[in-house]
Amino acid sequence: MDSTSAYDRLKARFARLGHLGDAVGVLDWDLAAMMPEGGAEARAGQLATLRSISHDLLTLPEVGDWLDAAERDEAATLGDWDRANLRAMRREWRHAAALDSDLVEAHSHACSACEMVWRRARAEDDFAAVRGPLATVLDLTREIAVTKSQAFGCSPYDALLDAYEPEGSQAAIAAVFDDLAVDLPGILDDALAAQGPAPIPPNGPFPAARQRALAVRLMETAGFDFHRGRLDTSLHPFCGGVPDDVRITTRYDESDATGAIMGVLHETGHALYEQGLPADWRDQPVGRALGMSVHESQSLLMEMQACRSRAFLTYAAPIMADMLGDGGSGWDTETLYRLYTRVEPGLIRVDADEVTYPAHVILRFRLERALLSGDLTLGDLPGAWRDGMRDLLGVTVPDDRDGCLQDIHWYDGAIGYFPTYTLGAMTAAQLFQAAVQAVPSIPDDLARGDFGPLLGWLREHVHALGSSVTAAEMLTRATGKPLDAGVFKAHLRRRYVDRAV
Template identity: 40%
Template sequence: MSTKLQQLRERLAEVEDLTQAAELASWDQHTQMPPRGAAQRAEMLATLERLAHERFVSAEVGRLLDAAAAELDAAGRDSPDDDDVALVFHARRVWEKARKVPTDLAGEIARASSLGQEVWVTARAGNDFAAFIPALTHNLELKRRYVECFDGFDCAYDVLLDDYEPQMTTAEVTRLFSELRDELVPLIATLSAREVDTSILHGHFPVEAQRRLVREVISLQGWNPEGWRMDDSAHPFATSFGATDVRITDRWEEGYFASSLFGAMHETGHGLYEAQVAPELMRTPLGHGVSLGVHESQSRLWENMVGRGRPFAEVLAPKVADCFGGALTGVSPDALFRAVNRISPSLIRVEADEATYGLHIIIRFELEQALVNGTLAVADLPEAWNAKYKEYLGIDVPSDADGVLQDVHWSGGLIGYFSTYALGNLIAGQLWGAVNRDIPDLADSLAAGELSRLREWLGTHVHRHGAKYLTPGLLERVVGTGIEVGPFVAYLKAKLSAVYGIALD
């Protein structure tokens, strides 16, 4: 006879299938769909979201959760390390939140997300923020209606943040970001006036040569055509439909090869997280990364700590020389290492150096709160954006395409998301310290292009658990503390001391 736990798993698997079908349709929209398909795709995504939402928030799922918990209790199974115990706990937490949201609202949010993305593509290409205002205004209105579904949170932004980093609060992020900003601002002031030769990063780099370089590098990370694919999109992203079907995208600039290279390493870091989740967690709510903060720790670790690290420059430099030749023939690992780690305030978040990147995120975190709280009107967003870039980074924003329109997130209603990027940096700093403690000769492996030891360590300590442990519990297991600023800052100062040849303390 089927147990209630088995019945619960079957119901949750159906919901996961519907959710992944929607994600597949969304992936297609970003990569393959012709522009005229946008309206119909929005309706498709709204329907899939309504079906998944109705299936998940039903009273039957609540009864199955209660019955499955009772079965586990009767069997004396109460350890948080037990997969079934974790499944019931996680599913109940998500169910309790999702059931407060009307199905029609969930569907409308999905529809607006799909339509908004297409509006953003056109507005960004045309440097036309006015064309984007209606879509962003609608997304904000829907998010405010979503927030109104909940009580028990200290502020409206907490509701949205909890969707991406469960149990994290706006107050805690503000505290961490204040500490991070106090460390970054003087560091940037010290280094940004110092010269580093970055000329090797700029020139003419044919897209086909860039594709070759990217494929060679991400294959070292673990990209495999048997279970992965890579496509082009306006904004790089990663998604997966289970551990055996991982998709990443990239974009290409013929004048700057670092964008595609490190963007691909970043997205492959996301993909590895999904690809190494334990098979027994598939088709359950545990079968994916636990939070976007932890997810970003993986992408930032691979992009920056590996990709922009001095050991891996021994691998990258000859590959860059081989793929592009010309002025890059014989480029040295030291020259490449210094060039890709120059500290200089810049306009574009995804191309920002490791020190200034945190300020890009803090700007967005502050603007999002003002938008959600209604203290900043959508029409005034470009002016506020430009003012903060001048205040925090000391630079003027020449256009909305390079300013407020540069990121895709708000077009899809992903409000509350941005802070997880900087949280990911902090978590990556903690994990980097732990893996170097456990593998003392890791630098030698990276310099030899042998990345499997790092990949396997992350698979064992982070990836295989999926969403089994919330971020605080996962970090407690691996590093012994919650999120901290200190390890990331220590790592950053050690690296930049080597780049600039000065002592930083």
């Protein structure tokens, strides 16, 4: 009789699944950063086949049997990491096994079709054109949510959320967001009053090659390991690849040097998390990052907490002046700090500053729950969007292009994703505060371009944990308390009202 344990069989199967997922990661990066247009159909075939094989390998009946046997007979003898690994396996399996493959495929096709229509509908400001395809996506997403909710014993929205934010709960998020929503308008008013007139930015043009050289230098300063990663260009910046081969992308605007640099530092935060994941568990679920909010916390900690600080800009300003400035003005620390901390209510989420960003997310969180439950119809979505933007940010939405058509998420079937952005911002503030409390030299270190102490703390308290604990456990262990909106609010006041950091 074969004596291989059920858990060992699971490890072998999940290693294969990990390799398949990693291959998809590289092919997705290539699609965005390298692939010529003509390759689209072949690539779609490659990705669909890899995803379908992964789904099959994960949902074969033997996997459920192995999970049952390992949990029943073997879990007690496993170490902490292996037990956490087994839990992560069960989570992945639950999400895949809850749905039959016809539903998965129908949803996938509906999302692809809707996304294509959405691209034109957004360009032409024509919400009516995409309403039908979006209704189909929403119906199928609701079916997925309801099916999973019955299997998991939770609400439909929480069942969707769980795919992005393991153990997340809409009730907990709503409580934190409601708290934020109360205080944000006051912080925004105070920030607008405190920031003074708009600074005069440096004069371009800024050649892309020189922006890239500066970006590479600052990535290295921040600790990015180019032996295990690359920087390339793509239309929409992102962080992809695999932990020992992290691919980040950006785009360069030759008339504005500030955007790409901070975008790269944002993606560098994601990349440092990946590069710092536990090497001993590369192929296994427990070796991977926690959910999306923790991933976003790492990029926002790097960008918002560390790199937009006056401390870091003290270090970066002369380097930026040297590599991009050509002797022009606007490269002093104070001008850069004022540019990088400018607050202005606007229509577009991805262009929003740190103070107004949560309002964009809170609006989407409220609307997507109402859409899912049926309390809001698609016909009423554009109006609800306008009302929400007026109430939360005091801005008037002139059209749907810059309103409910601006983000790809819903049109691509991603409901339950938006809250992770603001959960990430709050987590970032709380982790950075704890890091500075533990290592008070961190602001001075950043002012000297030394990221070592900050990165060392993050490696120990976040990156090296992989998924061996939950996001909530990680945060509580690292900061002494669960997620607390107060820390984020205090950060906003210190930076944007006191203009102290």
